[in-house]
Amino acid sequence: MKKVIGFLGNPWGQRLTILVIIAVVMAVFQQNFFRPSNFSSILLAISLYGIMACGMLFVVLLGGIDLSVGSMAAMTASILAMSAQSSGYTAAGFITGVLLGLAACVAVGIVHGVLVTYFAIPAFVVTLATKYIVYGLVLLVTGGHFVQIIDKGILYQLGNARLFGAIPMPEVIFILYAVLCAVILGKTVFGRRLYATGGNPVASKLVGVKTNGTVLVSYVICSISAGIGGMILASMNMQAGPTTAGGYEGNVLTAMVVGGLNLAGGEGGVVGAIFGALLVGIINNMLILLGVPSDYTTFVQGVIIIAAVSLNMYTSRRSQGLTRRRTKKPPEKIPVTR
Amino acid sequence: MNTKNIRRIISVLLVLILAVIFSFTTRSFLDARNLVELFRESALVGIVALGASFVIIGGGIDLSTGGIVTVSGLVCARLSFIPGIPGALVLLAGVLTGVVCGLLNAVLVTRVHLTEFVATLASGFVYSGLAMLIAFREGGIIQSRAITNASFTFLGGKIGGIYNITAVWVVLMIVMMLVLTKTTFGLHTYAQGSNARSALMSGVNNDFIKGSGFVICGACAGLAAAFVVAKNAAAPVTLGSDVAFEAIAACVVGGLVLGGGRGDAVGAFLGGLFMQLILNGIYKYNLPIAYQWILMGAIIVLVTAFDAQFNKLRFGQKKPRPVERKEAVV
Amino acid sequence: MAENNSLLACRGICKQFGGIPVLKSVDLDIGPGEVHALMGENGAGKSTVIKIITGVYAMDEGQIFIDGAPAAIACRQDARERGISVIYQELSLFPALDVTENVFIGQELSRYGLTRKKEMRRRVRALIDKYGFDLDPAAVVGSMGMAQRQMVEILKALSMDARLIIMDEPTASLSASETEKLFETIDSLRKKGTSILYISHRLEEIYRLADRLTVMRDGENVGVLTRDEITPQKVTAMMIGHELKEDKNRERRHRFEGNRLEVKGLWYKDLLRDVSFTAYGGEILGIGGLVGSGRTELIRCVYGAARPSRGEIALNGRPVSRSVGKNIKAGFGLVPEDRRGEGFVPLLSIEKNLAAASYDRLASFGFVSRKKEVAFATEAIRSYDIRPPVRQLPVGNLSGGNQQKVVLGRWLSRKPRVLLLDEPTAGVDVGVKHELYHYMRALALSGSIVVMVSSDLEELTRVSDRILVMYGGRFFEEFEHEKATQSAVLLAASGQHTGEGAAL
Secondary structure (H helix, E strand, O other), rough: HHHHHHHHOOHHHHHHHHHHHHHHHHHHHHHHHHHHHHHHHHHHHHHHHHHHHHHHHHHEEHHHHHHOOHHHHHHHHHHHHHHHHHHOHHHHHHHHHHHHHHHHHHHHHHHHHHHHHHHOHHHHHHHHHHHHHHHHHHHHHHOOOOOOOOOOOOOHHHHHHHOOEEEHHHHHHHHHHHHHHHHHHHHHHHHHOOOHHOOOHHHHHOOOOOHHHHHHHHHHHHHHHHHHHHHHHHHHEEEEEOOOOOOHHHHHHHHHHOOOOOOOOOOOOOOHHHHHHHHHHHHHHHHHOOOHHHHHHHHHHHHHHHHHHHHHHHHHHHHOOOOOOOOOOHHHHHHOOO | OHHHHHHHHHHHHHHHHHHHHHHHHHHOOHHHHHHHHHHHHHHHHHHHHHHHHHHHHHOOOOOOOHHHHHHHHHHHHHHOOOOOOHHHHHHHHHHHHHHHHHHHHHHHHHHHOOHHHHHHHHHHHHHHHHHHOOOOEEEEOOOOOOOHHHHHHHHHOOOOOOEHHHHHHHHHHHHHHHHHEEEEHHHHHHHHOOHHHHHOOOOOOHHHHHHHHHHHHHHHHHHHHHHHHHOOOOOOOOOOOOOOHHHHHHHHOOOOOOOOOOOOOOHHHHHHHHHHHHHHHHHOOOOOOOHHHHHHHHHHHHHHHHHHHHHHHHHHOOOOOOOOOOOOOO | OHHHHOOOOEEEEEEEOOOOOEEEEEEEEEEOOOEEEEOOOOOOOOHHHHHOOOOOOOOEEEEEOOEEEOOOOHHHHHHHHEEEEEEEEOOOOOOOOHHHHHHHOOOOOOOEEOOOHHHHHHHHHHHHHHHHHOOOOOEEHHHHHHHHHHHHHHHHHHOOOOOEEEEEOOOOOOHHHHHHHHHHHHHHHOOOOEEEEOOOHHHHHHHHOOEEEEEOOEEEEEEEEEEEHHHHHHHHHHHHHHOOOOOOOOOOOOOEEEEEEEEEEEEEEEEEEEEEEEEEEEOOEEEEEEOOOOOHHHHHHHHOOOOOOEEEEEOOEOOOOOHHHHHOOOOEEEOOOHHHHHHHOOOOOOHHHHHOOOHHHHEEEEEEHHHHHHHHHHHHHHHOEEEOOOOOOOOHOOOOOHHHHHHHHHHHHOOOOOOEEEOOOOOOOOOHHHHHHHHHHHHHHOEEEEEOOOOOHHHHHHHHOOEEEEEEEEEEEEEHHHHHHHHHHHHHHOOOOOOOOOOO
């Protein structure tokens, strides 16, 4: 029993277990799952979640969260689509759209960072509010309609072209982006400071880390990632509007927790985020193959998040010996001094 | 002047300002009919906010109320098609659904020790997903079906010129005000939200208080859902889409400080009213609905930022300095 | 004294933690209506005694008598029922609730499920009137000052019919006027027959308040003094005991006048008032004083982690920046007091904790050179004998001593020009302690400035080349190594000049 718990407490143990379960389920119910063509469609789907998860990772490492990624993706998607449309799908219009979209993301990210650091408002409150604010702004700008993209120019290429005629563009971008994030987190001073701040902000301040700045930059990175995801999504769907990427924050959050990331911050890496995105992609794909209506995805996501976080919590409490000590009369054990 | 008064004044002023603006700029605002409708429309978010106030005062947050509203509403709709079922039973089933959802939240938070926002965000997904499971479908597509059970739709009507749901809302506010201020349970809720560790040491059963808060919140969401479904004679799966957010916004406007310990049921009531006033204004002036979301989001951010800064200014210097201790290093 | 005269009498209390005796046969007598002070250095065992009296810890041996009858105190509830209450250092009040609710929390009066607010208010009012407190039963605690909050805590104790109220350093977070208010409260409690066990490091408070004083040292009580017997010399002598005559004639350290940290006229909140000093390279400058005398704040201001309201800080004539990052680059380092909370990142590995402050050297253009980082950490682990010598191990899993070596090693590897240490050996075992002293000395010998804040008098007098003692937010007395004795330092920390030091 102890060994089982130890195995499940280990991130790789969890990942392996989940993969085995999925493989068994699919082998029994739906062998189409194992077709190469299915795998490539999974990969395409996860490149979006993956980019957004890589960004969210920065925030989660700090013990924060960003619930507004879906809205931000809708925002950049709409900005890009509108800019391209109004310019007649020229390259200039495309570039303007990309830059404007990213600028908007940076602005939202700065707002998040400032509110979380200088005003000390919990991250989920801030980002829940901005989720609705940004959504409202997109509604306002688009008038609530979808902007159709009716040209197969550069904007279309972003989401649909294939590198060397084989690898879809979103996957290329995803891989490049993941490598970039891994480098930032693993090889740069900023990455070191991010982990330190997530693990102990006070100690980090005392070794010269500008913790507020670190947090702010992380929220900006998260926003930008959501924005990039949104732009690719616009191109893939050939349309953009207020409900583009709706509910993506659920997907990304699920990716975080099934990727074995500790929502309290301080530990984890790009591998976890990518694995999480991969699992979310596989699970969504699995549901489709099993003929489950798409309406049920939120249900499944909810169950998965609860199960994954509960398991994390249980194993970590177990390893700290906290599970058995819980009795009906806790006050006696509380130490008098801190 | 303390924080409590300032926040109450702010919330009353906000409601009054909107009311005054509307009464001057639109002719029909102060009409009895308009007011009756206003109080009916506010009641959904208002009742959920009343329930959420227990969780928020206790220092927590419940993001699952929207999901609870949807699933309870659909349970009611489903049951109302059983021939001969009395409306009261349907109502009871709606409330019970809410209670069960609240219990699950309570277990996740107090027994499994999940962070509240993660637990309730995820359980909210589950509840709205459950609603999808039991929704009416035609050819696999979700369809809302008109409810014809008269004894149930009766609940959505009026008695003495006032909608039942409005009456329930007001009664609930009074009851909750009493519970919060006059009972040990209420006192302990404030104590927990104010200083959870001390509360535990003073003999407050934190887990019980926290869990009860979630159950009360769930019950309120279920109750509100039942009445709204009865009034509309339909239960769409979008019934509670953004209710969780609106309820939190209502609480924040009404002076309930996120983080706990402050605010009361009257505040939550006013907050619920305020949310609907905004919506009414948007409809009246033919503004895009987008403004509702922008305004609510902005209000949450601004008011919470105000709370944080206000407390910093007021209590920043007075916080006890940490005192070093070196003894009994065991 | 016979047990039957005492409200509370402890006889021969022994307590061990993990085989180490913390209390060795402690006796304590507190009479009715008496303010009884308890003094002793850090680690003398005061807190353990209190925890045994209040039922937090169980004693290994000994007996407790209440009103002359043997009493078993097994848990906090037992102590409360027998009329023993503690006023905690960090107050356990609810800012959002009013005075009455705070007093009655957890033991509310109720009828038919409703609380009887009026009755509770009436009772609190009666208590307030009885003791002449300046409080309104309906006032919200959040709007009160610290002294009033303490009164609410006392009321809470009195409402439970407390006959003995234990106050552990109650003035640590009070201003001078608030302290005076507390003393008045204590006087009125005494008049009404409530006993108080008053724990404090401050001699002047003891003179002002105590009827009797019990002094503890190394887990034993070394004597009881009555009011007229309490003199600073006697108390410090009892607290320190027989002072080992150590070799004070060691070789005079070479002072590197070229490396000089000058602080002039530093003010910080109400904690530092016009503090000036100069520290030189080559010497370990000790800073002594009681908790709350401003020592920690002083070195934090120098480091840039706290913003002084006035004053100049200069290193070799150049003003010191107010930014921690810039100061680190200029050669500063700080070992903070709260190791786990401020010293290291528990989840991060030894190597990353070691390297945390040195990325200005281990990275170029923002990219960390892995090779340099590993070399840096390996070298530090070897030089400072960090165990286990595994670079990848999270620091949170190490022993206290090794954690401190990581925190210290982080700076030592940089060869800092100024190293500031706050209680560097707290909670570290003896062997590691001496290693740490050795590293500090080696750094000083290489010409760096070492400033050490410490509450450990033995450490202060043995390790420092020069000691500055703080009292009431300013430097009070300066000792050269040769003349510093523990009792002289302790007296200076309590505001008593002695012949050994030079008054400042």
